[in-house]
Amino acid sequence: MPTLVREGLITVSAVRNKGFNAALRLMHELENRCHPVEEHMRFQRRTWTIERLGWIVLATAVLVALSGVFGFGPLSKATSGEDALTIKYERFQRITSLVQFSVHFAPAGLQEQHLQLSEQFAKSYEITDIEPRPVYTSAGEQGLQLTFTSKVSEPLTVIIWAHPRSYGTVHIEARADAGAPIQLTVFVYP
Amino acid sequence: MDSVIKACIVYAFLWAIIRISGRRTLGEMTAFDFVLFLIIGGATQRAITGQDYSLTNAFLLVITLIVIDIGLSLIERDSPLIRRVLKGTPTILVDNGHLLVTRMRLTRITTDDILVAARKMHGLERMDQIKFAILEASGDITIVPGVQAEVEAVAPQRLPTERVM
Numbered sequence: 001m002p003t004l005v006r007e008g009l010i011t012v013s014a015v016r017n018k019g020f021n022a023a024l025r026l027m028h029e030l031e032n033r034c035h036p037v038e039e040h041m042r043f044q045r046r047t048w049t050i051e052r053l054g055w056i057v058l059a060t061a062v063l064v065a066l067s068g069v070f071g072f073g074p075l076s077k078a079t080s081g082e083d084a085l086t087i088k089y090e091r092f093q094r095i096t097s098l099v100q101f102s103v104h105f106a107p108a109g110l111q112e113q114h115l116q117l118s119e120q121f122a123k124s125y126e127i128t129d130i131e132p133r134p135v136y137t138s139a140g141e142q143g144l145q146l147t148f149t150s151k152v153s154e155p156l157t158v159i160i161w162a163h164p165r166s167y168g169t170v171h172i173e174a175r176a177d178a179g180a181p182i183q184l185t186v187f188v189y190p
Numbered sequence: 191m192d193s194v195i196k197a198c199i200v201y202a203f204l205w206a207i208i209r210i211s212g213r214r215t216l217g218e219m220t221a222f223d224f225v226l227f228l229i230i231g232g233a234t235q236r237a238i239t240g241q242d243y244s245l246t247n248a249f250l251l252v253i254t255l256i257v258i259d260i261g262l263s264l265i266e267r268d269s270p271l272i273r274r275v276l277k278g279t280p281t282i283l284v285d286n287g288h289l290l291v292t293r294m295r296l297t298r299i300t301t302d303d304i305l306v307a308a309r310k311m312h313g314l315e316r317m318d319q320i321k322f323a324i325l326e327a328s329g330d331i332t333i334v335p336g337v338q339a340e341v342e343a344v345a346p347q348r349l350p351t352e353r354v355m
Binding site for chain 1: 196206207209212240248274278279280281282285290292293296322324334337
């Protein structure tokens with residue numbers, strides 16, 4: 001088209017006319033017709049608009065899922081705690097899917113390490129495995145108490161595998177022998 | 191209780207997804223679309239049944255889905271607006287032999303799709319034999335042949351054959 005204009009075959013007004021004609025044709029195409037079927041073009045155009053907005057929403061959902069906001073991704077990884085006790089976990093989890101809590105104890109100069117998990121944890125999770133296995137487990141009003149043996153001068157890492165049993169926000173409190181209790185906040189998707 | 195709620199949510203979600211993906215997906219079902227639908231079915235099935243494999247749960251799910259279906263069909267029967275919202279409306283793509291290009295772009299239907307439908311339904315060969323092509327609410331393309339095409343169909347042209355001496 002631009003070459004044609006340059007060569008003077010099509011004048012500017014003709015191009016304008018063409019645009020006008022295109023607009024006319026568009027209007028003509030989007031008119032209601034009633035033969036052989038009755039159309040509802042206003043409704044149909046709105047449907048097309050909503051359809052396209054829907055595509056944007058779906059594409060956004062895919063991108064957001066890749067970022068990990070729906071669980072299992074970069075934005076979902078979280079670490080809580082300081083020197084004595086740190087826990088790595090998934091900030092966003094999904095109901096019934098298997099998640100990992102990686103609990104790291106600093107060397108404490110003791111033969112035994114205790115991990116106390118609040119009652120909320122016991123209520124919201126079904127523990128499938130703990131590695132290494134605790135030598136002693138007890139449950140009470142303060143929640144779950146796990147006792148592990150460790151070498152005196154070495155750090156200890158315990159992996160807890162669990163399934164969330166209910167959806168919503170879960171606040172978990174964890175505490176080792178030394179140090180203040182640490183807070184984990186997890187959101188479980190239905 | 192939760193199986194009823196889950197069934198309702200999944201019904202609404204699948205309805206929305208299928209409406210958003212457009213009618214193209216429904217009418218022109220390719221082998222790949224079929225596989226896609228199997229996967230969608232499998233993924234949602236596990237989410238609604240969860241870990242409850244009891245007969246009660248299965249029956250409740252089936253009953254809920256059927257009740258929603260019957261309920262919506264009753265509402266649709268009495269309200270044309272809701273029928274349009276739930277099912278969509280037909281769109282004419284070829285009007286008296288004229289291709290409506292903008293509409294075809296918006297519905298993502300190509301001339302090939304229309305020609306395929308024309309061949310399947312009436313054995314038509316060319317675009318100019320088509321009087322009307324309509325994209326139905328169900329996603330199928332229906333064809334109304336032109337008068338010329340009808341004449342050709344009634345009296346097919348004799349092909350010149352060699353006379354055996």
